[in-house]
Amino acid sequence: MIATQVARENRGSLTEGRTPEELREIVQHVGAELELAPAEDIIEWAYATFGERFCLTSSMGDAVLAHLAAKVAPGVDVVFLDTGYHFAETIGTRDAVAATMDVNVITIQPRQSVEEQDAELGPELFRRDPDRCCALRKVEPLRTSLDGYDAWATGLRRAETRNRVIAPVIGWDAKKQKVKVSPIARWSDDDVDRYVEENGVLVNPLAYDGYPSIGCWPCTRRVAPGEDPRSGRWAGTNKTECGIHM
Numbered sequence: 001m002i003a004t005q006v007a008r009e010n011r012g013s014l015t016e017g018r019t020p021e022e023l024r025e026i027v028q029h030v031g032a033e034l035e036l037a038p039a040e041d042i043i044e045w046a047y048a049t050f051g052e053r054f055c056l057t058s059s060m061g062d063a064v065l066a067h068l069a070a071k072v073a074p075g076v077d078v079v080f081l082d083t084g085y086h087f088a089e090t091i092g093t094r095d096a097v098a099a100t101m102d103v104n105v106i107t108i109q110p111r112q113s114v115e116e117q118d119a120e121l122g123p124e125l126f127r128r129d130p131d132r133c134c135a136l137r138k139v140e141p142l143r144t145s146l147d148g149y150d151a152w153a154t155g156l157r158r159a160e161t162r163n164r165v166i167a168p169v170i171g172w173d174a175k176k177q178k179v180k181v182s183p184i185a186r187w188s189d190d191d192v193d194r195y196v197e198e199n200g201v202l203v204n205p206l207a208y209d210g211y212p213s214i215g216c217w218p219c220t221r222r223v224a225p226g227e228d229p230r231s232g233r234w235a236g237t238n239k240t241e242c243g244i245h246m
């Protein structure tokens with residue numbers, strides 16, 4: 001089943017969206033204003049402004065963003081991209097979030113299953129051409145699934161990689177023609193750990209087993225203490241991002 005079908009079945013009818021010009025104007029007006037706001041305020045603003053045309057995305061490394069949203073935007077859509085290559089622990093975290101939190105978890109999938117992709121392009125595309133594999137299994141399905149939204153929130157943080165140090169809290173995603181909201185962009189690793197501890201937030205068990213950054217199993221390895229937390233992603237290659245945030 002393709003991503004948009006899954007998303008639409010779960011969400012029912014949608015209200016009309018704003019034009020890209022209108023959305024860009026919103027970014028220009030409130031972007032700087034919300035730059036230093038608490039994460040809850042940022043999500044609350046986005047939900048009030050965009051309503052059902054606002055969603056979160058989560059890779060289920062932890063449930064911090066979903067936990068924040070459940071407080072100020074109960075019932076909000078949380079889009080989870082099931083690449084077909086997730087660890088069982090990641091799927092389990094998704095199921096636990098769906099069962100215990102006041103958010104609407106929507107699972108989207110690539111156009112082709114792993115088996116269909118293998119039949120057409122050969123097995124283990126992730127080894128031969130990880131950029132293409134990510135494009136097919138992450139970037140394209142997410143872009144399609146966001147069709148019915150004007151704004152999307154991510155758990156992206158500036159502390160994660162060099163590519164993310166200038167990520168705005170409220171930005172214009174020119175490729176997707178949508179407002180991109182990063183409520184915890186300013187949070188450090190310690191801020192995340194503190195929020196998890198103080199609020200008993202669900203965390204993917206792999207995070208306590210040497211995986212500080214969790215993606216698809218073929219492209220994620222354990223990280224030794226003191227190593228760059230992102231060094232376990234696409235290890236041994238120059239690749240550092242899947243393309244969703246570029």
Ligand code: SF4
Nearest residue numbers: 126130133134216219
């Ligand atoms: S992270 Fe690896 S397995 Fe997952 S979509 Fe990208 S290349 Fe494919």
